[in-house]
Amino acid sequence: MTPPAKKLRSDSEILYIGYECDTIPSGKLPTTRQVMCYFFHLLRDPLTDKRSAARETVRVVASIWNKTKVPLIQEIKAIEKLEKFYTDWRNVAK
Numbered sequence: 669m670t671p672p673a674k675k676l677r678s679d680s681e682i683l684y685i686g687y688e689c690d691t692i693p694s695g696k697l698p699t700t701r702q703v704m705c706y707f708f709h710l711l712r713d714p715l716t717d718k719r720s721a722a723r724e725t726v727r728v729v730a731s732i733w734n735k736t737k738v739p740l741i742q743e744i745k746a747i748e749k750l751e752k753f754y755t756d757w758r759n760v761a762k
Contacts, residue, residue: 682708685757694732700753703729707750722750 682688685701688709692698703725710721726746733740740746 688712692728692732697736698729698732703750704753707754718751718754719747722747725750
Protein backbone atom coordinates (compact mmCIF):
# COMPACT_ATOMS: atom_id res chain seq x y z
CA MET A 669 0.00 0.00 0.00
CA THR A 670 1.40 3.37 -1.00
CA PRO A 671 1.05 6.32 1.33
CA PRO A 672 -1.30 9.09 0.18
CA ALA A 673 0.32 11.91 -1.73
CA LYS A 674 0.96 14.97 0.33
CA LYS A 675 -1.16 17.95 -0.57
CA LEU A 676 0.87 21.12 -0.42
CA ARG A 677 -0.54 24.53 0.24
CA SER A 678 0.93 25.74 -3.04
CA ASP A 679 -1.14 23.10 -4.87
CA SER A 680 -4.42 24.58 -3.66
CA GLU A 681 -3.47 28.27 -3.87
CA ILE A 682 -4.86 30.21 -6.83
CA LEU A 683 -2.34 32.55 -8.46
CA TYR A 684 -2.94 36.22 -7.46
CA ILE A 685 -6.27 35.28 -5.83
CA GLY A 686 -5.40 33.21 -2.77
CA TYR A 687 -7.48 30.25 -1.67
CA GLU A 688 -10.98 29.37 -2.76
CA CYS A 689 -13.77 29.95 -0.23
CA ASP A 690 -17.19 28.36 0.02
CA THR A 691 -18.98 31.52 1.17
CA ILE A 692 -18.78 35.26 0.63
CA PRO A 693 -18.74 37.29 3.86
CA SER A 694 -21.93 39.33 4.07
CA GLY A 695 -20.87 41.77 6.80
CA LYS A 696 -19.76 44.32 4.21
CA LEU A 697 -19.57 44.57 0.44
CA PRO A 698 -17.28 41.88 -0.99
CA THR A 699 -14.02 42.66 -2.73
CA THR A 700 -13.16 41.41 -6.18
CA ARG A 701 -10.77 38.91 -4.60
CA GLN A 702 -13.52 37.47 -2.37
CA VAL A 703 -15.86 37.18 -5.34
CA MET A 704 -13.21 35.43 -7.42
CA CYS A 705 -12.40 33.03 -4.55
CA TYR A 706 -16.05 32.01 -4.40
CA PHE A 707 -16.20 31.74 -8.20
CA PHE A 708 -13.19 29.39 -8.20
CA HIS A 709 -14.83 27.33 -5.47
CA LEU A 710 -17.87 26.85 -7.71
CA LEU A 711 -15.66 26.04 -10.71
CA ARG A 712 -14.01 23.23 -8.76
CA ASP A 713 -17.17 21.13 -9.22
CA PRO A 714 -16.69 19.10 -12.43
CA LEU A 715 -20.40 19.40 -13.31
CA THR A 716 -20.36 23.21 -13.19
CA ASP A 717 -19.39 25.21 -16.25
CA LYS A 718 -18.02 28.75 -16.29
CA ARG A 719 -21.36 30.40 -17.13
CA SER A 720 -23.38 28.71 -14.38
CA ALA A 721 -20.63 29.36 -11.80
CA ALA A 722 -20.62 33.03 -12.81
CA ARG A 723 -24.43 33.19 -12.64
CA GLU A 724 -24.50 31.70 -9.12
CA THR A 725 -21.69 34.00 -7.95
CA VAL A 726 -23.49 37.09 -9.29
CA ARG A 727 -26.72 36.04 -7.56
CA VAL A 728 -24.94 35.69 -4.21
CA VAL A 729 -23.19 39.03 -4.61
CA ALA A 730 -26.44 40.70 -5.73
CA SER A 731 -28.21 39.49 -2.60
CA ILE A 732 -25.50 41.14 -0.47
CA TRP A 733 -25.67 44.37 -2.48
CA ASN A 734 -29.48 44.43 -2.29
CA LYS A 735 -29.26 44.51 1.50
CA THR A 736 -27.38 47.81 1.26
CA LYS A 737 -29.75 49.16 -1.41
CA VAL A 738 -26.85 49.91 -3.74
CA PRO A 739 -27.95 50.07 -7.39
CA LEU A 740 -26.80 47.11 -9.46
CA ILE A 741 -25.97 46.64 -13.11
CA GLN A 742 -27.99 44.11 -15.09
CA GLU A 743 -27.33 40.49 -14.13
CA ILE A 744 -26.16 39.52 -17.63
CA LYS A 745 -23.65 42.41 -17.65
CA ALA A 746 -22.33 41.34 -14.24
CA ILE A 747 -21.93 37.75 -15.46
CA GLU A 748 -20.02 38.97 -18.52
CA LYS A 749 -17.81 41.14 -16.30
CA LEU A 750 -17.02 38.21 -14.00
CA GLU A 751 -16.22 35.99 -16.99
CA LYS A 752 -13.92 38.74 -18.32
CA PHE A 753 -12.09 38.84 -14.96
CA TYR A 754 -11.66 35.08 -15.24
CA THR A 755 -10.38 35.30 -18.83
CA ASP A 756 -7.95 38.07 -17.87
CA TRP A 757 -6.74 35.98 -14.91
CA ARG A 758 -6.17 32.97 -17.20
CA ASN A 759 -4.17 35.12 -19.62
CA VAL A 760 -1.97 36.44 -16.81
CA ALA A 761 -1.54 32.97 -15.30
CA LYS A 762 -0.14 31.56 -18.55
